[in-house]
Amino acid sequence: MKARKKRDIGWYILFTVPLLFIFVTVVIIPFIVGLFYSFFDWDGLPLNPKVFVGFDNYIKLFSDTRFGSTAIQTTIFTLIAVVLINLLGLAFALLVTTRLRTRNIGRTMLFMPYLIGGLILGYIWKFIFGDAFGAIGEITGQSGVFFNWLLDSKFALLALIIVSTWQMAGYIMIIYITGIQAIPDEVIEAASADGAGFWQTLFKIKFPLLMPSFTICLFMTLSNCFKIFDVNLSLTGGGPNNATEMFAMNIYNEIFMLNNYGYGQAKALIFFIAVAVITLVQVSITKKREVSM
Amino acid sequence: MRKTKRVLANVLFLIGCCMYLFPIYIVIVNAFKSRAEIYENILSLPSVFNFEYFFAAMKKMEFLNAFKNSSIVTFGSILLIIILASMTAWMLARTNGKISKTIFSVLVATMLIPFQTIMMPLMQEMGWIKDTFGIPMIDTLGGLIYMNIGFGASMAVFLYHGFITAIPISLEEAATIDGCSKWGVFWQIVFPMLKPTTVTVIILDVIWIWNDYLLPSLVITSKNLRTIPLSTFSFFGQFTIQWNLAMAGLTLTIIPVIIFYLCAQKYIIKGVAAGAVK
Numbered sequence: 001m002k003a004r005k006k007r008d009i010g011w012y013i014l015f016t017v018p019l020l021f022i023f024v025t026v027v028i029i030p031f032i033v034g035l036f037y038s039f040f041d042w043d044g045l046p047l048n049p050k051v052f053v054g055f056d057n058y059i060k061l062f063s064d065t066r067f068g069s070t071a072i073q074t075t076i077f078t079l080i081a082v083v084l085i086n087l088l089g090l091a092f093a094l095l096v097t098t099r100l101r102t103r104n105i106g107r108t109m110l111f112m113p114y115l116i117g118g119l120i121l122g123y124i125w126k127f128i129f130g131d132a133f134g135a136i137g138e139i140t141g142q143s144g145v146f147f148n149w150l151l152d153s154k155f156a157l158l159a160l161i162i163v164s165t166w167q168m169a170g171y172i173m174i175i176y177i178t179g180i181q182a183i184p185d186e187v188i189e190a191a192s193a194d195g196a197g198f199w200q201t202l203f204k205i206k207f208p209l210l211m212p213s214f215t216i217c218l219f220m221t222l223s224n225c226f227k228i229f230d231v232n233l234s235l236t237g238g239g240p241n242n243a244t245e246m247f248a249m250n251i252y253n254e255i256f257m258l259n260n261y262g263y264g265q266a267k268a269l270i271f272f273i274a275v276a277v278i279t280l281v282q283v284s285i286t287k288k289r290e291v292s293m
Numbered sequence: 294m295r296k297t298k299r300v301l302a303n304v305l306f307l308i309g310c311c312m313y314l315f316p317i318y319i320v321i322v323n324a325f326k327s328r329a330e331i332y333e334n335i336l337s338l339p340s341v342f343n344f345e346y347f348f349a350a351m352k353k354m355e356f357l358n359a360f361k362n363s364s365i366v367t368f369g370s371i372l373l374i375i376i377l378a379s380m381t382a383w384m385l386a387r388t389n390g391k392i393s394k395t396i397f398s399v400l401v402a403t404m405l406i407p408f409q410t411i412m413m414p415l416m417q418e419m420g421w422i423k424d425t426f427g428i429p430m431i432d433t434l435g436g437l438i439y440m441n442i443g444f445g446a447s448m449a450v451f452l453y454h455g456f457i458t459a460i461p462i463s464l465e466e467a468a469t470i471d472g473c474s475k476w477g478v479f480w481q482i483v484f485p486m487l488k489p490t491t492v493t494v495i496i497l498d499v500i501w502i503w504n505d506y507l508l509p510s511l512v513i514t515s516k517n518l519r520t521i522p523l524s525t526f527s528f529f530g531q532f533t534i535q536w537n538l539a540m541a542g543l544t545l546t547i548i549p550v551i552i553f554y555l556c557a558q559k560y561i562i563k564g565v566a567a568g569a570v571k
Contacts, residue, residue, distance in 0.1 A: 015380040015381060015383065015479075016381045018377050019378060019446055019450070022439060022442050023447070025418070026443020026444060027406065027411065034411055037417075100303055102303045102307050105310075108558060109311070111562065112551070113314075114500075115554050117503070120543060123529065123539065124319075124320050124543060127320070127539070131536060139334075166313075175566060175569045216569055220569060229409070229507060230504075233506075234529070247409075252409065255413050268409050268412075268413070269410060271407060271409060
C-alpha cells in the first residue's frame with residue numbers, strides 16, 4: 001500500500017510539474033517580482049541603482065494628469081464600445097438564427113474580422129480613416145465627414161471605438177448564437193400560440209433566457225476593451241496628443257519609452273486591480289439576474 | 294408576394310454582410326495599384342492587376358521567413374500546451390486533494406492578470422536566466438514558445454479540467470485493474486476522449502499566438518526571427534508610409550488567415566463558442 005502511494009505521488013509529479021514549472025516562472029514569479037519593483041525608483045539600466053521609495057510611486061499616480069486623462073479616455077472608450085459591440089453582436093445573432101437561406105454564409109462573413117489580428121486590423125483602418133477619408137473628402141467635397149479622423153482627438157477616439165466594434169461584434173455574435181439555440185423551440189412555440197408578437201417574444205421570452213449569454217458577453221467585452229492594446233498601437237499610436245492613449249499603452253510607454261520602470265510597474269499593478277475588480281463585480285451582478293428554466 | 298419578400302430579405306442581408314467586409318475589399322484592391330492610382334480613386338477596382346507590389350512587399354517584410362517563424366512558434370507552443378496541459382488537468386481532476394484544488398484555483402485566478410502587469414518583470418527574469426545560466430530565453434523562438442506555454446497554461450488546463458470531470462472514471466479504473474500504468478491509461482484511454490477539447494484549445498491558441506504582437510515584440514529583436522505581426526512593422530516604422538506596399542503586405546498577411554478560416558470554419562466557430570461559454 002505504501003509503495004503504491006509513493007508511486008502515485010511520483011506520477012502526480014511527473015504529470016503536473018513540467019507545466020507548473022513553466023507557469024510559475026512565466027506568470028507567478030514575474031507577478032511577485034513586479035510587486036517589489038513597484039516600490040523602487042529605477043530607470044531599467046542594470047548598472048543604475050534601484051532606489052527604495054516606499055509607496056511614493058502609488059502616491060504619484062494621483063497627481064499624474066496624463067494617467068488621469070488616460071483613465072477617463074479608457075472609461076469612455078470601454079463603456080461605448082461594450083454597448084455597441086453587444087448591440088451589434090446580438091442583432092447579428094438574431095439575424096443569423098432566423099430562417100434566412102443565406103444565414104450560414106452571413107455568419108461566416110460577420111465573424112471574419114475577429115480572426116485578423118488587432119494589429120493588422122488597426123493598420124487597415126488607419127488607411128481608411130486617415131488617407132482614404134482625406135482623399136474622399138477632397139474628391140467629393142464632403143470634408144465635414146470625410147477628413148483625416150486620426151488627427152482629431154474626438155474622432156480618433158470614435159475611430160478606435162468603431163474598429164474595436166468591427167473586430168469584436170462577430171465574436172460576440174457567436175456566443176449569443178449559442179445562447180439563442182439553447183432556447184427550446186417549444187417555449188417559443190408556446191409563446192406564439194398564446195398570441196405573443198415578435199417583440200413580445202424577444203423581450204419577454206428570449207432576453208430573460210439569454211441572461212447567461214449576457215453575463216459571458218459583457219465579461220468578455222469589458223475585459224477585452226479595457227485591456228485594448230494592439231488596435232490602439234497600430235490605429236492611432238495613442239495620438240493625437242495622447243488623446244487616445246489607453247491604459248495598456250500608457251503603461252507600456254511609461255516603462256519602455258520613458259524608462260520609468262518602478263513607476264510604470266506601480267501603474268501596471270493598479271491596472272491589474274482595476275481589471276480584476278471590474279470583471280468580478282460585473283459577473284456577480286449579472287449572475288444574480290439570471291433566470292433558470 | 295411572400296416569396297419575393299423572402300428573396301429580398303436574403304439579398305439585403307447579403308449586401309449588408311458584404312458592406313461589413315468593405316475594409317478588406319479596400320485593402321485588397323489597393324494592393325494592386327500604384328501610389329498615384331490609389332489616390333485617384335480609392336474605392337475602384339485596379340485598372341490592371343499588377344502583382345509587382347506583392348513581390349516588393351514580400352521582399353521588404355521577408356514574408357516567407359516570417360511565415361516560417363510564425364508557423365514554428367504557433368505549432369511548437371500549441372503542441373506542448375496540449376501535451377502538458379491535458380496531463381496536468383487530468384491529474385488535478387482525478388486526484389481530489391487539497392493540493393490539486395489549490396493549484397487549480399491559482400491557475401484560474403491568474404487568468405485575470407493582464408499581460409502588461411507582468412511584461413516588465415518577465416523580461417527582467419528572462420534576461421537574468423540568460424545571463425546566469427546561459428539559457429537563451431531572449432531573442433530565440435524557443436524562448437518565445439516557452440513563454441507562450443506559460444501564458445496559455447491556465448486556459449488550457451481550465452478547459453480540459455471541465456471536460457474531464459464530466460466523463461466517468463470507470464473506464465480508467467478498469468484499465469488500471471488490467472495492469473495499465475497511469476501513463477498508459479492517460480495516453481491510450483483518456484487523451485483520445487479529450488479530442489473535442491483539444492480542438493477547442495488548438496483553435497483558440499492559433500488565433501491568439503498567430504496574431505500576438507506585444508510578447509514577440511519584447512522577446513524577439515533579431516530581424517530574421519520576426520513573426521508575421523512583427524514583420525508588418527517594416528511598412529509602418531517610418532514617418533511616411535508607402536501605402537501601396539503596405540496594402541500588398543497586409544493582403545499577404547490576411548490571406549493565410551482567410552484560407553485557414555474557410556477550411557476549418559466549422560471547428561473554428563464551435564471552438565470559439567466552446568472556449569467562451571466555459
